[in-house]
Amino acid sequence: MGRNTELAELAESIFGDTYDRDATGLDRAAWKACEESGLTALTAPDTGGTLDDAGVLLEAAGAWAARVPLAETDLLAGWLARAAGVEVPAGPLAAVALGPGVAAGSPGGTLTTAGTAVSGTLTRVPWGRSLAAVVVVEEGGPDGERVLVLDAATATVTEAANVAEEPRDDLTFAGATPLATGTAPAGAAAELGLRAALARSLLLAGAARGALARSIGYAGERVQFGRPIGKFQAVQQMLAEAGSEVAAAAAASAAAARTAQGAGFAAAETAFAVAAAKARCGEAATAVARIAHQVHGAIGFTREHDLRLVTTRLWAWRDEDGNDAHWNDRVGAAALDAGPDGLWPLVTGRP
Template identity: 60%
Template sequence: MTDTTDTTATGELAELAESIFAEASGTGTAFDAALWKTLEGSGLARLTLPEAAGGSEGSFTDAAAVLTAAGAHAARVPLAETDLLAGWLLHEAGIALPAGPLTAATGDLDVADTAGGSTVRGELRRVAWSRAAAGIAVLTPTRVVLLRPEHVTITDGANLAEEPRDTVRVDGPATTAEIPPGAAEQLRLRAALGRALLLAGAARGALTASVTYAGQRIQFGRPIGKLQAVQQQLALAAAEVAAASAAAWAAAGAASADGMTAPSTRFAVAAAKARAGEAAGAVARIAHQVHGAIGFTREHDLRLSTTRLWAWREEDGSDAEWNAEVGAAALAAGADGLWPLVTGRP
């Protein structure tokens, strides 16, 4: 398949994703079961997983098209958790994937093996979408564990965007397997990549809403979008959105081309999560400045984007953590290796 064909296919996938998420956009906070059914029917719910795991065998670039659209429309589904994280981890560990949405977590659970199987005891905090999940894939220090809903107790929690971030307690049977080589690092990078793509999408959503509002809000006899000060702020926000999107898509491209564990991918993912997080703060600030007081009300849809920007920038590694990793990689590369590291070319 040629690069042109790949680009065309990804563009068509992006159009499909945009149409699905735009139609499903809503202001609720609960899991969107109808949207999830559509995603499963269109093959987007497990896009990058192999066919043997019920997936569509897409690339990380394909995932970029879908996740940025999901972020832009504040989709209320565990898409990255199911596809990039839990589905991948369970398949790599040789555990059959349950049907339906999945989520993933890391934690130190007590695992005991008996003649009848494994029993697990412990607590996991801030587990995304656990109350909607058909299975929770957990990476412990010694095992990969699949928890089923009937064997856990969930205490509801939420992030700033009111997305589920629950406390999960387990004391009962579970399916376990040995940890695949390099699983911890790859799971960390996959989570950061997925979050960077969602952030880039949410930033685009906030910018789109701000441009639309600036064209509609009349002040001093004309739309505020005609005022030079407002135009300058929107231009700054657009630059931040472009930078975040470029970094996130570059990381997805590196993962597709070189594999998730390649040094080039690790550097690209670190840069993408850091840059998207930095953009999140700037875009949210400008969006609320443009909207004024109305943008801070619960009734206004702007909060769907900006609360996600604020919440997601702190999840899966903060700006400071990933910037430190970028800096360490640059120092390790040295003067001769810095340019190849940044450009991905020798």
């Protein structure tokens, strides 16, 4: 089962055609093209895409700094609604988990319910101002977790953004009636956290590739001391190091997607693989953004140049859905729990 190159080409052509380095906020043209191609519901049962396919799509979205909530709509909110047995609303969606187990850098907030009326504020909701609906799950007991689908149009929006200028808005509800309510199996909120971290890893791997490709292109064009700066060994060594980091991010995020696809999110090996991948991609993001800017010199540090589209995403995304410290803590705890003899089996997984 090789990489889905047809899907990769489709995604790259959509994101390439709609690429606009001066725009912010939801890219409605790209969204429409994705919707028409089935990419906004790629892993829904009737589309039948795998997590490997989702990986190909999100990697491309990251490389092109695409302004569309594909992961949020399909992998997160769409999945959560289906898990709770409620209809998936049309349009851009986001998912929010409420409870103490949610990683820092994820959307959150508090909601109270009186009868059927829901009040409270959801914080840092991705693309909040442009959403059709938000699917919320409350961490709960062994019998299941309550899921609410809230109409985003009933919320008061307080606009905010991450360091990449991507909308991360607060949505305040005052006595809103949910579009639907349901119950997801126990562990749904935890799975949502893993899904979000996996999606973020894939986006990071793509943005890292985007930064490397732009840097290699620039090093071949920019002439100093009579030759392209890419001919200098000092620059080559830096870019080779960035290449290693991009390769590591790609390998880690793809392996986590494959593990989740094969073993399911409830498996301990998936929790380990996703944690390791998000941590490793976060570390790669730091190194690649640093090198990309060093290679680009002052121009890459300006509004005029589009390197910022990917490097600001590397900086934003490494800290969203749990940063390196959060996920390395999980991996470290698993390693210490496994002990000196159990560590290697933990690293190798099955078989």
